[in-house]
Amino acid sequence: MAGAEIEHLIALLARLPGLGPRSARRAALTLIKRRESLMQPLAAALADAAEKVRACGVCGNLDSTDPCAICADPRRTGASVCVVTDVGDLWALERSGAHRGRYHVLGGNLSALDGIGPDDLSFDALIGRVRGSHGEKVEEVIVATNATVEGQTTAHYVADLLEPEGVQITQLAHGVPVGGELDYLDDGTLMAALQSRQRVQ
Amino acid sequence: MAGAEIEHLIALLARLPGLGPRSARRAALTLIKRRESLMQPLAAALADAAEKVRACGVCGNLDSTDPCAICADPRRTGASVCVVTDVGDLWALERSGAHRGRYHVLGGNLSALDGIGPDDLSFDALIGRVRGSHGEKVEEVIVATNATVEGQTTAHYVADLLEPEGVQITQLAHGVPVGGELDYLDDGTLMAALQSRQRVQ
Numbered sequence: 001m002a003g004a005e006i007e008h009l010i011a012l013l014a015r016l017p018g019l020g021p022r023s024a025r026r027a028a029l030t031l032i033k034r035r036e037s038l039m040q041p042l043a044a045a046l047a048d049a050a051e052k053v054r055a056c057g058v059c060g061n062l063d064s065t066d067p068c069a070i071c072a073d074p075r076r077t078g079a080s081v082c083v084v085t086d087v088g089d090l091w092a093l094e095r096s097g098a099h100r101g102r103y104h105v106l107g108g109n110l111s112a113l114d115g116i117g118p119d120d121l122s123f124d125a126l127i128g129r130v131r132g133s134h135g136e137k138v139e140e141v142i143v144a145t146n147a148t149v150e151g152q153t154t155a156h157y158v159a160d161l162l163e164p165e166g167v168q169i170t171q172l173a174h175g176v177p178v179g180g181e182l183d184y185l186d187d188g189t190l191m192a193a194l195q196s197r198q199r200v201q
Numbered sequence: 202m203a204g205a206e207i208e209h210l211i212a213l214l215a216r217l218p219g220l221g222p223r224s225a226r227r228a229a230l231t232l233i234k235r236r237e238s239l240m241q242p243l244a245a246a247l248a249d250a251a252e253k254v255r256a257c258g259v260c261g262n263l264d265s266t267d268p269c270a271i272c273a274d275p276r277r278t279g280a281s282v283c284v285v286t287d288v289g290d291l292w293a294l295e296r297s298g299a300h301r302g303r304y305h306v307l308g309g310n311l312s313a314l315d316g317i318g319p320d321d322l323s324f325d326a327l328i329g330r331v332r333g334s335h336g337e338k339v340e341e342v343i344v345a346t347n348a349t350v351e352g353q354t355t356a357h358y359v360a361d362l363l364e365p366e367g368v369q370i371t372q373l374a375h376g377v378p379v380g381g382e383l384d385y386l387d388d389g390t391l392m393a394a395l396q397s398r399q400r401v402q
Contacts, residue, residue, distance in 0.1 A: 043247035
């Protein structure tokens, strides 16, 4: 059909999340039509990122510097460390701008189904940081894993692990999403929101 | 947030059709995690295609050879030329395997709204082919533009253009899609299917 180069490109694009075979073909056509404004820059950006981007040796964030920009930022306190499952979650929290401390990326959730045990995740590095391996005086660990079964299993594991270390352990509040309608919420969220109700100020 | 390299990569990925900002971030993360199996091959495939893929000088198809594999295939007849709007349409027809002739890619549809006139599309090259510019003995031109207003405008223009050339001009049949349910079809399609009804054999 199309040339071997195009077929190969489409096959690789179709492996990206969110792109099926049809949208991969559309993407390939768009790329070929915008050879100079999109295709060549994207090839260069991929090669550049593949060469430079590494996991931060402290927190596991992805950046071209090690330690990453967040860990190296003197305005961000090492006293508060937010534990997340994945770098995508770190990015989401950073977009909110609500956390002024640092992060710790576990690299996944505990999952018996997927065969992911404690040795596969960066728990040892987390204990090390709490004990001062990177000169941080960690006072609070905010566990911000997903509110799924695996995420909550992992959260409990982190809490048990850090309990003897004498550090404060907190987790994100459950409740009604801002802008959310009660009618569309599941029972579990409604129950959690009701139980965690707060006095009107 | 993420490093400059990653942000640049996400911005480029978000310009692909089918990828918004959120899915571009997910795609970037997937790429970085599969550095060797996906990211570097994709960078190489993009650079390779950007260097090699060109429009066929005969029909406008995209391939790394010129003339393209379809025009160069001795088993495919130049007596039947299928006129399509875009290379994506050519690929779709090729997947069906129903057309054993060659193609002619117009490069778009006539559109007063988008300011696309006859000079912007490859009508001159089409007339040239019908007159034998590439040694083809074109007997039939199948107009396979989309069944949209712009596509049908373009189809009528092609028919008017080729009418003096003494070549047979046909177009794709309108009707009920195979597997389609009447209840979900629009009135225009139902009307066309009824008017073009065929004797049961």
